[in-house]
Amino acid sequence: MNDVLAFARGPLFYGSLIFFLVAMAFRLFRVLALRWQVDRAKPKGNAVEGAVVSLLKALLIFPFFPGLKGLPQRSALVFFAGGIFHLSLFLVIFFTAAHTLVWQSLLGFRWDPIPTPIIDGFTAATILALIVLAINRATNPVLRLLSGPSSYLNLLFVLTPFLTGFIMYHRLIQPYNAVFAIHMLAVDWLLVWIPLSRIAHFMFYFFSRPAHGAEFARRNAVP
Amino acid sequence: MSGEEKIESALREFLERKRISRRDFLKGCGVLAIALGLSQVDGAAKVALALATKPRPPVIWLSLQDCTGCTESLTRSQSPQLLNLILSDLSLDYHETLQAAAGAGAEESRLATMRDYAGKYVLVVEGSPTPQDGGVYCVLGGRSNIDVLKETAASAAAVVAVGNCACFGGIPGARQSPSGGVGVRDILGNGVVHIAGCPPIAEAITAVFVHLLVFDRLPELDGLGRPLETYRNTIHDRCVRRTFYDSGQYVKSFDDQGAKQGYCLYLLGCKGPTTYNACPTLRWNGGVSYPIQSGHPCLGCSEPHFWDGGGFYAGQSAPLASPSGVITAVAVAAGAALGVGAILAGRAKSRTTSSPAPPPPSDSSSQEEKTR
Structure with missing residues (x-):
């Protein structure tokens, strides 16, 4: 298993990351070049202000206060699960001690990790949120119509690194290196899968929200 | 005289002959019992009985491409009396560093042991075999190390590879090494016992011989050929600083406040979570300490390719290969060029078509438009 782990941490990670960078740049610039x-029309409001407000609201407020949207209770739960999922995703990827070492290796510098027990809680929250979102997708009649196999694969491919990371940290399954190898293989595959799937929305989101906000603001509407 | 009295008598006679106190003897047997994964009381009695009554196998110790650190680890152990007890009776018939004979006489003693104890002697290999270029990088008595290794292993009862070089190639097998060292298993196939480490803990080496004496068979091995009794757990599993890892308290530099407080060394590149060894339980220098306890991260020296494992201070989770800034920039630029190129090519194609209506967008582009 050590050879598999070394391959997953070495050449495979390298190849996956290069593919991820090329493919994500391809997708982004293909849209920007449209x-x-x-x-x-004469603008009735400040477009820049609208772009910023829209992005900040989308990142900081709406995901965690579903009541603001006047949603029914079930939708509120799913809305909240989505918010917590994305927040946890961000914190786990960027602030887990082990991951700060990955960023240090890639960027040449690192930042302080969040204490492991807190990250552990967020990891558990992510796993639970993913389960809620999967159940919702499978039971909601409208979502069922909209969902194809790739929708469920998206959830599975994101869940796997989280689950294996959680197992690794708590050493629930031995040998550790085998779980570590699966974790890395899952990450490598996710890097390949993201540009091919709708998970790429994480990148487009940071463009679409300000664009919509700017359009709204020009018409003097609240973004 | 009853059986128990006979054993007691044999033990007394043995200790008198070796001039070792009963207390020291039993204490050492207890350490070995722990190393074997036995209970300290019953296990120590079993070890004591085996040491006092059973004959030792002859040993041929081959030194291939090595630094002799493994021999140093063994001979400079803090429990020399116990090791002498085992080694002196082990009939170490051939050991380049320790034997008195030299030159042709030394080689003759090896051949004599092989001849007289065929199928009974234990072959210990320290250092990595180097098959590259016909094995010219390590020559014993004018012969290629590979020839000597194969010849000596052919009639050995057991083969034990001691140290990371013998087990997995170690430093002579690291990237860019001209001699291309490999593990003993790469030459002799499976069945070789690996006592991994750089160097291995003396008690881990001794434990294999004692296991042979006590149980008349080799110990159970893990997937990498290491005795499970010594290599069952990771350093992290039994680490003295584990609580700090669990609570997220890390040393961030070797001279910070965390280092003084004895916090976890994970951020300084500790390989404890992925390294299987008994350092936290057996420890070094007579059980005084081990690297992490002394303030240095684990290097992962009992794992394959630890020398090429991404740097001692790079972190256990860090990728072993990652693109440089230039390659990253080239990758992003290539992706951007392809993306813009795809749109421009689509426009050019639409201009050449005679249809006044714009061409229907592809599936993926329509999806992206939805996203926007």
Whole structure:
């Protein structure tokens, strides 16, 4: 298993990361290079302010306060699960002690990790949130119509690194190196899968929210 | 005289002959019993009985491409009386560092042991075999190390590889090493017992011989050929600083406040979570300490390719290979160029078509438009 682990941490990770970078840049610039519709109407508000407000609201407020949207109770739970899932995802990827070492290796510098027990709680929250989202997708009649196999595979491929990471940290299954190898293989595969799937929304989101916010603000609407 | 009295008498006679106190003897047997995974009381009695009554196998100790650190670890152990007890009776018939004979006489003693004890002697290999270029990088008595290794292993009762070099190639097998060292298993196949480490703990080496004496068979091995009794757990499992890892308290540099407090060394590159060895339980220098306890991260020296494992201070989770800034920039630029190129090519194609209506977007582009 050591050879598998070394391969997953070495050449496979390298190849996956290069594919991820090329493919994500391809997708982003393919959208940015599309013709943008020119709005010739006289602006009624500040577009930049709208872009910033829209992005900040989307990142900090709406995911955690579903009541603001006046949603029914079940939708509120799913909404909240989505919010917690994305927050946990961000914290676990960037602030787990082990992951700060990965970032240090990639960027040449690192930042302080969040204490492991807190990250552990967020990891558990992510796993639970993913389960809630999967159940919702499987039971909600509208979502069922919209969902294909790739929708469930998205959830599975994101869940696997979290689950294996959680197992590794708590050493629930031995040998540790075998779980570590599966964890790394799952991460490598996720890097390949993301640009091919709708998980790529994590990148587009940071463009679409400000774009929508700017359009709203030009019409003096609350983004 | 009853059986128990006979054993007692044999033990007394043995201790008198070896000039060792009963207390020291039983204490050492207790340490070995722990190393074998036995209970300290019953296990120590079993070990004591085996040491006092059973004959030792002859040993041929081959030194291939090595630094002799493993021999140093063994001979400089803090329990020399116990080791002498085992080694002196082990009939160490051939050991380049320790034997008195030299040159042709030394080689003759090896051949004599092989001839007289065929199928009974234990072959210990320290250092890595180097098959590259016909084995010219390590020559014993004018012969290739590979020839000597195969010849000596052919009639051995057991083969024990001692140290990371003998087990997995170690430093002579690291990237860019000209001699291309490999593990003994790469030459002789499976069945070789690996006492991994750089160097291995003396008691871990001794434990294999004692296991042979006590149980008349080799110990149970893990997937990498290491005795489970010594290599069952990771350093992290039994680490003295484990509580700090669990509570997220880390040393961030060797001279910070965390280092003074004895916090976890994970962020300084500790390989404890992925390294299987008994350092936290057996420890070094007579059980005084081990690297992590002394303030240095584990290097993972009992694991394969530890020398090429991404740097001693790079972190256990860090990727072993990652693209440089230039390669990253080239990858992003290539992706961007392809993306823009795809759109421009689509526009050019639409201009050449005679249809006044714009061409229908592809599936993926329509999806992206939805996203926008």
